């Protein structure tokens with residue numbers, strides 16, 4: 001059994017997809033870490049009986065907040081972090097504390113369109129393919145070794161809304177699957 005922490009700041013559709021998929025297996029989502037407790041993701045955690053940790057960034061040093069986050073994750077014995085729309089950048093200290101154990105999902109085919117508004121930027125670009133990337137987090141923003149990319153032909157999305165829907169559907173299909181596989185590997189490593 002391995003333990004997952006999900007970091008999220010917004011709607012939480014990926015959080016929900018992860019939590020619901022993982023609930024059917026041996027692993028657990030032990031905590032939601034959010035910088036925005038008023039965001040819908042918090043309600044999704046509450047409905048599922050998953051505790052929320054409020055990371056209080058406002059007016060504070062990132063390192064100080066992260067020390068509190070790390071203490072919480074250690075207390076709960078978390079093995080893996082999945083970022084799911086977490087709108088804060090992690091410092092190298094946190095990344096180093098969980099080497100190769102932080103994954104992220106991004107709604108574009110990286111390295112194209114990192115950062116915010118990736119769906120809009122992808123849609124407005126001349127790219128012939130749109131898609132998603134799941135990757136290991138390193139010190140950069142939406143950089144780090146790619147685990148999986150999934151794409152579709154730009155012409156299959158007649159407008160931005162269609163592109164958005166298609167991208168989210170891919171996210172919800174692939175992120176839980178990939179995170180589950182990483183948790184399996186981590187759990188296996190424990191027993192080896």
Ligand code: GRF
Pocket residue numbers: 008009010011012013014015084085086105106107171
């Ligand atoms: C997703 O598109 C994800 O790829 C990006 O942030 C968005 C979060 O959406 N990193 P949600 O909160 O999971 O609905």
